[in-house]
Amino acid sequence: MHQPVFLFFNLAIQKVLCAGLGRKNRLFVFDADKRENDFGGPAHVMSDENKKLFDEFTKLDHCFFVAEFLDYLDKLGESNYFFANDWDGDEETIDYLDAEDDATQAMKFFRTFFPMATAEQLDSEMNT
Numbered sequence: 001m002h003q004p005v006f007l008f009f010n011l012a013i014q015k016v017l018c019a020g021l022g023r024k025n026r027l028f029v030f031d032a033d034k035r036e037n038d039f040g041g042p043a044h045v046m047s048d049e050n051k052k053l054f055d056e057f058t059k060l061d062h063c064f065f066v067a068e069f070l071d072y073l074d075k076l077g078e079s080n081y082f083f084a085n086d087w088d089g090d091e092e093t094i095d096y097l098d099a100e101d102d103a104t105q106a107m108k109f110f111r112t113f114f115p116m117a118t119a120e121q122l123d124s125e126m127n128t
Contacts, residue, residue, distance in 0.1 A: 002028065005122060006073070008066050010057050017057055019070060021123045025077035025084075029054075029070060072106040073122070079103035080123050 004018035016032035031053065058066050079099040087096060103119065110117050 004028075004030075006069070007032070008057075008069075010060070012060055013056065015057055017054075017066070019073060021073065021077040021080075021125060023125070025081035025123055025125045027070060027074040027077055031057075068109075072109045075102040076106035076110075076119060077123060077125075079106070080119060080125065084125075 002020055002022035005020040006018070008017040008019070009015075010017070017029060018032050019027065019029045022028045058064070061067075079102045082095065082099040083103075087099070090096060107117070107119060110122060
């Protein structure tokens with residue numbers, strides 16, 4: 001089982017949201033109180049019940065920071081998975097260029113908050 005890399009605290013409702021990249025570099029998000037309540041990924045693929053819980057958690061997040069952060073983490077994971085498993089070595093393909101662009105954008109975003117961060121630190125699958 002993978003451990004979360006990021007914790008988001010909502011002091012208004014006294015909840016903690018845990019997030020990270022797990023098996024096959026997939027985003028996981030869960031409520032710290034209920035580990036079995038895995039949100040299963042970014043907001044656009046959540047079940048209706050999990051979407052409701054996520055909306056409650058981010059109700060006061062007027063800048064949509066948590067959702068944006070999770071979207072970038074998901075992009076980083078997908079890009080890293082592509083490079084490790086699907087890339088055929090051709091740097092001219094659309095898939096490669098898209099993955100490279102997504103990884104670059106994600107790391108630029110994360111380095112705003114963690115200037116020394118590397119993709120390996122954010123994605124535990126890259127260290128295995």
